[in-house]
Amino acid sequence: MSERTYHHGDLRRAVLTAALDVIRTDGPSAxxxxxxARRAGVSHAAPAHHFKDRSxxxxxxxxxxxxxxxxxxxDAPDLRERGVHYVRFAVGHPAHFQVMFQPDLYRPDDPELxxxxxRATEELRAGVADRTPAEDAGLMGIAAWSIAHGFATLLLxxxxxxxxxxxxxEEVFRALTGVTFRTQPAGSRVGDDTMQE
Incomplete structure (x- = not known):
């Protein structure tokens, strides 16, 4: 490695930041x-010192x-707000969001991962456990995650x-969950124009 690499400062962070910029604009495949290394201003071998390889x-x-x-x-006080915070995370960290749910891109058995x-799963489950009978918690968790993840993915x-x-x-998501979980009169139709151009 070059002398410049050793004195770069937080090389790991610099490479991560550059990678997140690439993913945000061009996707993980780029x-x-x-x-x-070029973007971070270090030798071409420097990133491998911290990450070994692309994976x-x-x-x-x-x-x-x-x-x-x-x-x-x-930080979310209840299940609905956990969904709002999930959407907030996706919008605020779109590059992370793209990578996290594509396990073929990384090492899914990595201990730190x-x-x-x-930790993230436990936080998702916490909002469900507070308001759902134990026997229904698993399905409610899947439903809540599906709604938040689907909305975030469609948004991005x-x-x-x-x-x-x-x-x-975030306000649209709050309204969506309010409509979705409100008891509807028989025959009512919610959001029929969502897919219309």
Whole structure:
């Protein structure tokens, strides 16, 4: 490694930041350790010192993402707000979000990743356990996660640009969950125009 590499400061953070920028604009497939080294202003071998390879780098990004998600969810007072915070995380950390749910990109058995994922899962489950009988908690957890994850994914892929418009995405999600979980009269139809252009 060059002298510049040793005195770069927080090289690990610099490479992660550069990788997140690439993922945000061009997706994970555009990542190259050599390109990231150039962006971070270090020798081409420097990123491998911290991450070994591309898979190691993406594992670090997924791990950081799950830690950030757990911290974001921990501040939520109830199940609905956990969903809102999940959407907030996805919007605030779109590159992490892209990587976290593609386990073919990283090492899914990495101990640090598994620990971070467990923390995030526990935070997701906490909101369900407070309001659901134990026998229904698993299914309710899947339902709640599906709604928040689906909304966040559609939002980030611009499939909700028209239905959401200029409204605050978090407020739209709150309204969505209110409508979804409210008892509807027989024959009523909610959100029929969602998919219409």
């Amino acid at each position: 990542l190259s350790l050599r390109d990231l 190691g780098l993406l594992t670090a990004i997924a791990t950081e993402g799950y830690d950030l998600l757990a911290a974001t969810l921990a 598994l620990a971070a994922k467990a 892929s611009h499939n909700l640009d028209r239905p959401v418009g200029d409204r605050d995405a």
